[in-house]
Amino acid sequence: DGGITQSPKYLFRKEGQNVTLSCEQNLNHDAMYWYRQDPGQGLRLIYYSQIVNDFQKGDIAEGYSVSREKKESFPLTVTSAQKNPTAFYLCASSRTVLDRDSYEQYFGPGTRLTVT
Amino acid sequence: QKEVEQNSGPLSVPEGAIASLNCTYSDRGSQSFFWYRQYSGKSPELIMFIYSNGDKEDGRFTAQLNKASQYVSLLIRDSQPSDSATYLCAVRSTDKLIFGTGTRLQVFP
Numbered sequence: 438d439g440g441i442t443q444s445p446k447y448l449f450r451k452e453g454q455n456v457t458l459s460c461e462q463n464l465n466h467d468a469m470y471w472y473r474q475d476p477g478q479g480l481r482l483i484y485y486s487q488i489v490n491d492f493q494k495g496d497i498a499e500g501y502s503v504s505r506e507k508k509e510s511f512p513l514t515v516t517s518a519q520k521n522p523t524a525f526y527l528c529a530s531s532r533t534v535l536d537r538d539s540y541e542q543y544f545g546p547g548t549r550l551t552v553t
Numbered sequence: 554q555k556e557v558e559q560n561s562g563p564l565s566v567p568e569g570a571i572a573s574l575n576c577t578y579s580d581r582g583s584q585s586f587f588w589y590r591q592y593s594g595k596s597p598e599l600i601m602f603i604y605s606n607g608d609k610e611d612g613r614f615t616a617q618l619n620k621a622s623q624y625v626s627l628l629i630r631d632s633q634p635s636d637s638a639t640y641l642c643a644v645r646s647t648d649k650l651i652f653g654t655g656t657r658l659q660v661f662p
Contacts, residue, residue, distance in 0.1 A: 470649075479557075479641065479652040480597070487648065495649065527596055540585050540645060544596040 440464065441545035443528050448550045450522075458513045458548045460528035469511035470529040470542065473497065480527065486511055487533075515550065522552045556580060557644050559653035566660055572629040574656050576642030579623070585645035586618055586625045591655065592638045601627060632660045 441462045450456045462469065468487050472480040482495030486505040500519025505511050511530075515522045526549075529542040558577045566572045574588075585604055589597035603609045603616040603625065615628040625644075629636055639655040 477561075477654070479654040482649055485649060541587065541599055541602055542643075542650060543599060544589075547596045 441528060441530055441543060443526075443545040443548050445548060446546065448548055450550070450552050452552055453517045454552075455517060456515050456522075456550065456552075458515065458526055458528075458550070460511045460513065460545060461509055462511075462528075462530045462545075463509060464530060464532075464543070465508075466530035466543075467508070467533045468531045469505070470531075471495075471501075471503065471511070471513045472527045472529065474525040474527060474547075483513065515552075522550060525549050556646070556651045557642055557653040559640075559642050559656045561654060562657040563659045564656055566632050566658070568632060568634060568660055568662050570632050570660075572632045572636065572658055572660070574627040574629075574640050574642075574658065576625045576627075576644075576653055577623055578625070578642075578644045578651075580644065580646055580651075581620075581623060583620075583623075583644045583646060586616070587643040587645075587650065588614075588616060588625075588627045589641040589643060589652075590636075590638045591641055597641055629658075632658075634660050634662055636660050 444459045470485040471483040484503040486492035502514045527547045528545040531542045556579050588601040591597045601616040603618045609616045613630045617626045639657045641655045642653040643650040
């Protein structure tokens with residue numbers, strides 16, 4: 438089955454620790470995205486990547502880092518510099534950002550991170 | 554001003570009725586529009602996208618786009634309790650999507 442996987446589903450960490458969230462896709466999509474969702478708020482873009490070895494900051498990149506060494510993988514690290522890391526993190530992918538008709542984004546199941 | 558605006562709801566409709574969900578956007582140059590459904594505790598699921606003015610139908614769902622009024626809507630015919638969820642409107646802005654905060658729909662038997 439083609440799709441996007443995120444692991445783990447739930448993650449608990451102590452304040453001050455870095456944590457890495459996994460995102461893998463086998464859809465052969467070029468572009469991948471990380472969003473954060475907080476209660477009562479829409480999805481906010483953290484980072485996105487259009488091609489391997491390249492990525493751009495989204496609206497709320499501070500305290501986060503990413504890498505894109507493989508087309509299939511786009512891990513997100515939540516660093517200790519992120520002031521309010523507890524949230525629902527969603528990874529998404531799309532075929533390309535270059536073609537209007539190929540821009541639909543598909544989401545993974547998400548990782549719920551709790552930092553205490 | 555928010556870039557993509559939706560009424561947070563809840564919008565309550567009886568089973569079998571038509572649910573009408575609305576979204577306005579601020580970027581007049583936007584070309585691509587998307588509707589996602591999100592059940593509580595789950596990730597968003599793409600249900601419709603529309604690029605041209607007018608209506609686009611897919612089963613019980615109809616997306617309507619009016620670029621002059623900067624308005625996009627989603628109609629759900631014959632609403633079912635299983636349609637109860639939050640519906641997110643998303644608008645493409647250059648190379649990313651801007652999401653609204655969503656409208657919560659409740660369909661009661």
